[in-house]
Amino acid sequence: MTGKAEGSLLYLDDVSVSFDGFRAINRLSLVLEPGEMRAIIGPNGAGKTTMMDIITGKTRPDTGDVLFDGSVDLTRLDEAAIANLGIGRKFQKPTVFESHSVEDNIALALKGRRGALAALFHRRSAAEQGRIDALLATIRLSDKRDLLAARLSHGQKQWLEIGMLLAQEPRLLLVDEPAAGMTDAETAETAILLKEIAKTQSVVVVEHDMTFVRALGVKVTVLHEGSVLAEGSLDAVSANPKVIEVYLGR
Amino acid sequence: MITTFLIDSLDRRGRVVVALLVALALLVPAGNLLVPEGSAFHVSTYQLTLCGKYLTYALLALSVDLVWGYCGILSLGHGAFFALGGYAMGMYLMRQIGSRGVYADPVLPDFMVFLNWKELPWFWQGFDMAWYAFLMVALVPGVLAFLFGWLSFRSRVTGVYLSIITQALTYALLLAFFRNDMGFGGNNGLTDFKDILGFPIQAPGTRAALFSASALMLALGFVVASAVVRSKLGKVLIAIRDAESRTRFIGYRVEHYKLFVWTLSAAMAGIAGALYVPQVGIINPSEFDPAASIEAVIWVAVGGRGTLVGPLIGAVAVNFGKTWFTGVLPEVWLYALGALFVVVTLFLPRGIVGLWETVVTGRSKPAKEPDEAGEKAGEAA
Numbered sequence: 262m263t264g265k266a267e268g269s270l271l272y273l274d275d276v277s278v279s280f281d282g283f284r285a286i287n288r289l290s291l292v293l294e295p296g297e298m299r300a301i302i303g304p305n306g307a308g309k310t311t312m313m314d315i316i317t318g319k320t321r322p323d324t325g326d327v328l329f330d331g332s333v334d335l336t337r338l339d340e341a342a343i344a345n346l347g348i349g350r351k352f353q354k355p356t357v358f359e360s361h362s363v364e365d366n367i368a369l370a371l372k373g374r375r376g377a378l379a380a381l382f383h384r385r386s387a388a389e390q391g392r393i394d395a396l397l398a399t400i401r402l403s404d405k406r407d408l409l410a411a412r413l414s415h416g417q418k419q420w421l422e423i424g425m426l427l428a429q430e431p432r433l434l435l436v437d438e439p440a441a442g443m444t445d446a447e448t449a450e451t452a453i454l455l456k457e458i459a460k461t462q463s464v465v466v467v468e469h470d471m472t473f474v475r476a477l478g479v480k481v482t483v484l485h486e487g488s489v490l491a492e493g494s495l496d497a498v499s500a501n502p503k504v505i506e507v508y509l510g511r
Numbered sequence: 512m513i514t515t516f517l518i519d520s521l522d523r524r525g526r527v528v529v530a531l532l533v534a535l536a537l538l539v540p541a542g543n544l545l546v547p548e549g550s551a552f553h554v555s556t557y558q559l560t561l562c563g564k565y566l567t568y569a570l571l572a573l574s575v576d577l578v579w580g581y582c583g584i585l586s587l588g589h590g591a592f593f594a595l596g597g598y599a600m601g602m603y604l605m606r607q608i609g610s611r612g613v614y615a616d617p618v619l620p621d622f623m624v625f626l627n628w629k630e631l632p633w634f635w636q637g638f639d640m641a642w643y644a645f646l647m648v649a650l651v652p653g654v655l656a657f658l659f660g661w662l663s664f665r666s667r668v669t670g671v672y673l674s675i676i677t678q679a680l681t682y683a684l685l686l687a688f689f690r691n692d693m694g695f696g697g698n699n700g701l702t703d704f705k706d707i708l709g710f711p712i713q714a715p716g717t718r719a720a721l722f723s724a725s726a727l728m729l730a731l732g733f734v735v736a737s738a739v740v741r742s743k744l745g746k747v748l749i750a751i752r753d754a755e756s757r758t759r760f761i762g763y764r765v766e767h768y769k770l771f772v773w774t775l776s777a778a779m780a781g782i783a784g785a786l787y788v789p790q791v792g793i794i795n796p797s798e799f800d801p802a803a804s805i806e807a808v809i810w811v812a813v814g815g816r817g818t819l820v821g822p823l824i825g826a827v828a829v830n831f832g833k834t835w836f837t838g839v840l841p842e843v844w845l846y847a848l849g850a851l852f853v854v855v856t857l858f859l860p861r862g863i864v865g866l867w868e869t870v871v872t873g874r875s876k877p878a879k880e881p882d883e884a885g886e887k888a889g890e891a892a
Contacts, residue, residue: 356754360749368743369743370761377771380742383744
């Protein structure tokens, strides 16, 4: 489609979307390389969540290109199709299946056939069980596997949701405020976990917590009023006068 | 594969339910036909038919639980599928009358002769054959549900909005079936049945067989429903109920899952209606009354939503209460039913089964959800 998108994992070009006349995303362009981890920061209403909605198929952009893997047009696909392409999403508020056990939460997210009939006659294989056990160990919930997810603490739910994301084996993870509501120790551990994940997968992290972004140590994109204000290392963007004005000024 | 799939599907409680239903299917007719009148174990034909009717209501309640309890689709129009199954059975029974009708027309049912119709409408063709009619009993509600579900789930109509259009569906059918030129007997519906499968429909043996068929069909429905909800598909349904968009972002095409369970449930309701009609001897448009569908939802709420066993208990208990109440204090019944629903919604979010689990066995299930959907039901009702 566009030669410029070649070689990129995620390519947004000149994307705009309005809700009732309000421009939530305004000519946004963003390129993510395979294997890259990117932090997205910006004040409230900057369009961070809307951007995620566009990438995952929840919202259709009015104009612009959204390409995955250099050629797949995401604007024509629905949520399920995009998820099965290998784009996983973690919500700001931890969203797990509360009336399922921790283990079943992971089992449902596990990469595999998603058809209704396949699910009706599905029997869990030994390989799948092994994968579930490994994931439970990674997110440190092995001893809570039979507990209903509703009974987990807030931090544990965040981790379970990250575990569900990993179970999908996505090529790109979109993570919305993973450290929200976490203790300092949990935040630090989450940063380590995300860096671990970023060794094999591309990750986009939306975050408010500057200490957390610093701990990640990756390229930062600053969004403001639906478009990119600055891009670079955290130190570089922090020194950018436009960024300072948006965060502190007015 | 299917057989082991179904047998594996029952937990201990499920096996008890199925065993009880099979025992009922054998013992109650025996109590009616073999035990002499005057014995304490004798079951009168009136009682037998009444219980048979309750069992068909229980099957309807089970079908409602499948969509509401497990997938969060609050249908306030399941009576429509029940009635369509009933009409399909009624059409078969009408054709069985043959020339024994008042006008003695060998092909046309009495109401068509009365309306001066000269030939059988196309949609009445084939209903003289039992296999065709029995297929239509599940197929007609199934196809209607599939089309309705395909349109509404694809457009992502959910929650109260979906509940309202299910009400509209059953109300529209109510109005349509009232019209004489629809060809379903209008206001009076279909009645004066004589035979079913060649057996006289009023004979004690036939009534006993219909009772057994209802109990066994309920048992089969229960096994199928258990198999569905305990499979991975069932877990996806619960996931959809609790967090629909999360389920989409994991990669499940939610509308396909909803459509599956919705269509299955409608077919089940249709079968329930088909067993109901020969036992009560009539089917008329009042079965499409929106209030009837809401009552079915109340049975499920009272028994315990999302438990499969609960709806059976709820349907039988509430209808037993209705039979008793309408005999003693007919004008109070609707208030009592409304009060019952309010009490259950406020104090027993998991119904009788939930109460049983907490009080008797001490196992309190920390489920969080039913309150919210219960409120929705309250609002929509």
